[in-house]
Amino acid sequence: MAEYKGIVVYGELTDGKLASITTELLGCGRNLADQLKEDLSCLLASDAVGEASKEAIAFGADKVYVVEDPALKDYQSDSYIQVAEKLARDISPRAILMGQTSMGRDIAARLAFRLGVGLSTDCLDLGIDPESKLLLQTRSVYGGNAQATFSCEVMPQIVTIRPKAMTPIERDESRKGEIIATKVEIDMSKVRTKIIEKVREEVAGVKLEDASVIVSGGRGLGGPEPFNTTLKELADVLHGAVGATRPPADNGWVPEAVHIGLTGKIVAPEVYIAIAISGASQHIAGCSGSKNIIAINKDSEANIFREAKFGVVGRYEEVVPAFTRKLRELLAG
Amino acid sequence: MAQVNMIVCCKQVPDPEAPPAVFKVDTAANKMTLPPDVKPVISPYDENAMEAALRIKDKAGGKITVLSLGNQLVRDVIKKPLSVGGDELVLLEDAAFEEGDSWSTACALAAAIKKIGEYDLIFCGRQAADWDAGQVGLGIAEILGIPSITIARKVEVTDGKATIERVIPDGYEVVEMEFPALITVTSELGDLRYAALKGIMAAAKKQPIIWKPADIGLDPGQVGATGRRTKLHRLFQPVKEAKCEIIEGETPAEAGANLATRLRQAKIM
Ligand SMILES: Cc1cc2nc3c(=O)[nH]c(=O)nc-3n(C[C@H](O)[C@H](O)[C@H](O)COP(=O)(O)OP(=O)(O)OC[C@H]3O[C@@H](n4cnc5c(N)ncnc54)[C@H](O)[C@@H]3O)c2cc1C
Numbered sequence: 001m002a003e004y005k006g007i008v009v010y011g012e013l014t015d016g017k018l019a020s021i022t023t024e025l026l027g028c029g030r031n032l033a034d035q036l037k038e039d040l041s042c043l044l045a046s047d048a049v050g051e052a053s054k055e056a057i058a059f060g061a062d063k064v065y066v067v068e069d070p071a072l073k074d075y076q077s078d079s080y081i082q083v084a085e086k087l088a089r090d091i092s093p094r095a096i097l098m099g100q101t102s103m104g105r106d107i108a109a110r111l112a113f114r115l116g117v118g119l120s121t122d123c124l125d126l127g128i129d130p131e132s133k134l135l136l137q138t139r140s141v142y143g144g145n146a147q148a149t150f151s152c153e154v155m156p157q158i159v160t161i162r163p164k165a166m167t168p169i170e171r172d173e174s175r176k177g178e179i180i181a182t183k184v185e186i187d188m189s190k191v192r193t194k195i196i197e198k199v200r201e202e203v204a205g206v207k208l209e210d211a212s213v214i215v216s217g218g219r220g221l222g223g224p225e226p227f228n229t230t231l232k233e234l235a236d237v238l239h240g241a242v243g244a245t246r247p248p249a250d251n252g253w254v255p256e257a258v259h260i261g262l263t264g265k266i267v268a269p270e271v272y273i274a275i276a277i278s279g280a281s282q283h284i285a286g287c288s289g290s291k292n293i294i295a296i297n298k299d300s301e302a303n304i305f306r307e308a309k310f311g312v313v314g315r316y317e318e319v320v321p322a323f324t325r326k327l328r329e330l331l332a333g
Numbered sequence: 334m335a336q337v338n339m340i341v342c343c344k345q346v347p348d349p350e351a352p353p354a355v356f357k358v359d360t361a362a363n364k365m366t367l368p369p370d371v372k373p374v375i376s377p378y379d380e381n382a383m384e385a386a387l388r389i390k391d392k393a394g395g396k397i398t399v400l401s402l403g404n405q406l407v408r409d410v411i412k413k414p415l416s417v418g419g420d421e422l423v424l425l426e427d428a429a430f431e432e433g434d435s436w437s438t439a440c441a442l443a444a445a446i447k448k449i450g451e452y453d454l455i456f457c458g459r460q461a462a463d464w465d466a467g468q469v470g471l472g473i474a475e476i477l478g479i480p481s482i483t484i485a486r487k488v489e490v491t492d493g494k495a496t497i498e499r500v501i502p503d504g505y506e507v508v509e510m511e512f513p514a515l516i517t518v519t520s521e522l523g524d525l526r527y528a529a530l531k532g533i534m535a536a537a538k539k540q541p542i543i544w545k546p547a548d549i550g551l552d553p554g555q556v557g558a559t560g561r562r563t564k565l566h567r568l569f570q571p572v573k574e575a576k577c578e579i580i581e582g583e584t585p586a587e588a589g590a591n592l593a594t595r596l597r598q599a600k601i602m
Contacts, residue, residue, distance in 0.1 A: 074506075102484075102501050106483045108468075109468035109472055110474070113436075113439065117562060121465075121467055139465075142463055143349050143462060146358050148569075149567045151563070154562060192514075193508050193510045194508065194510070196496070196509055198504065198507075200503050201505070250523075256505075257503050263459065265502075271601060300579075303352060303353050303354070309576075310599075311578070311580065312588045313588075314585030318584070318589070319585045319589035322586035322587070322588075322589035326592075
């Protein structure tokens with residue numbers, strides 16, 4: 001039987017650069033690998049990996065497996081799984097870490113079932129059991145109303161990790177590591193899906209994931225209009241971005257790209273202003289990493305006041321414009 | 334257009350939108366407990382999956398078999414898909430199926446689907462609202478050896494293939510896939526339609542088909558708790574210490590202005 005050793009991060013690129021989730025996974029993986037006194041590797045598979053492999057080393061990888069193939073230009077599970085499976089079988093890692101991202105959500109379970117192993121998705125924390133050396137995989141369950149810790153004895157252990165749950169290590173260009181160009185024959189006859197087109201629904205202004213202030217609106221706003229006026233004005237004063245809960249996205253009031261929560265984006269700004277949002281656990285899952293949550297809601301019993309540091313009980317139509325006006329005045333003065 | 338044979342997997346869960354304060358973990362038993370007034374529902378994304386199948390049936394015709402796994406499933410809840418246009422309800426219902434994980438659940442559902450036999454499309458919700466794992470659909474596809482598309486917000490069918498709008502981080506992609514295939518559905522697709530009285534009455538009369546592990550060729554040891562791949566060590570609720578400072582004012586507008594002053598003072602802005 002193969003000996004399972006080392007941790008491997010299945011990385012991702014965004015716009016040709018090492019994705020921030022991958023730096024977070026490397027930070028987490030580095031820590032685990034050090035505890036186990038084993039290697040940390042990173043897989044980067046794309047049509048062109050470029051400088052990202054060096055970045056992965058700067059962020060903590062000892063080895064980077066680079067798979068470059070035109071067939072990997074656009075992510076599709078049937079092509080990526082071939083790379084993911086081959087590497088797992090070739091290097092027999094103890095654990096595979098992936099992001100709880102569009103790709104991770106789509107491929108991790110396929111890989112786990114193909115390899116015949118368990119999987120914990122959307123992990124918030126990973127530890128090592130001192131005796132068994134198994135990963136203790138803590139994840140959010142019941143929409144964020146509880147957490148659960150799992151382990152799996154069948155190797156490799158596979159997890160996906162929630163964005164922003166882990167911290168990257170300090171980038172260090174002098175770190176040494178090995179870049180291993182790896183060839184995987186991708187059998188196109190096994191790719192049974194075909195991408196016809198990709199449609200970007202760009203959101204103007206500050207990107208949600210990068211914003212230090214987010215002004216977020218809920219179903220209580222009643223329609224698309226307040227997002228473009230009341231909330232937008234407040235966001236502009238604070239150089240922030242506008243976000244939303246799921247109902248506004250489902251109703252088409254805002255693009256899906258600004259939907260925050262368990263099944264939307266994960267954000268962790270300095271300031272998160274929740275307006276007409278009840279504070280359902282599934283929404284809080286996406287913003288609980290925020291430094292300061294501020295709530296404006298007409299219902300004093302709303303759960304959001306259990307999450308917020310500061311709050312005002314009142315109708316947003318009256319509270320928010322006055323709040324914006326005063327802020328503008330204070331920030332100018 | 335040829336008729337489409339569909340299977341929709343639906344899970345019964347405690348209402349995930351019950352107020353957070355009512356969710357309490359029994360730490361001794363490692364179980365979630367909820368007060369009796371929190372009623373079970375079909376996991377919301379599974380309802381979206383059902384709606385996706387119904388829209389295809391509306392256009393192309395075909396048959397929808399609803400499949401669910403659990404024990405002591407509440408008939409009024411689990412029959413809901415029949416009341417809106419589902420044709421058949423198959424329940425994997427037995428004590429042996431209890432307390433499974435994604436692995437044992439997907440294995441049992443896939444075995445049941447093999448027994449059902451004919452299908453063009455399988456629909457699942459993107460994730461179940463209790464354990465939120467999002468694995469079972471993909472597990473079924475992998476076991477059956479069929480392709481899958483996850484997080485669909487629109488599904489259309491033309492002869493022998495499905496065209497899907499799949500949600501991606503900053504937009505969506507349009508993907509084509511031939512039958513047989515599996516699709517997981519997200520809420521943007523739209524809510525499950527309401528049942529008409531006629532549908533509710535027809536569903537009340539219809540009896541589900543019930544299969545035990547042996548009926549799908551599995552040993553009780555392969556399903557539920559004994560068929561798990563993952564071990565649950567601990568279920569818990571982290572303590573929250575957040576305390577909210579409520580900012581007051583003579584009027585809501587004044588409270589809003591006071592909030593600005595307070596945040597400035599606290600150097601938050
Ligand atoms: C499996 C699953 C996954 C989910 N994933 C997500 C997710 O990723 N993100 C997400 O957001 N949700 C998600 N949800 C849905 C979630 O459970 C809630 O339904 C949703 O977050 C509620 O959104 P809301 O707060 O905008 O709406 P509501 O709960 O309807 O709250 C509206 C609030 O507005 C207040 N209000 C109304 N009018 C005014 C006014 N004039 N002034 C001030 N306040 C007012 C009300 O008091 C109320 O508190 C998920 C659910 C499930 C089951």
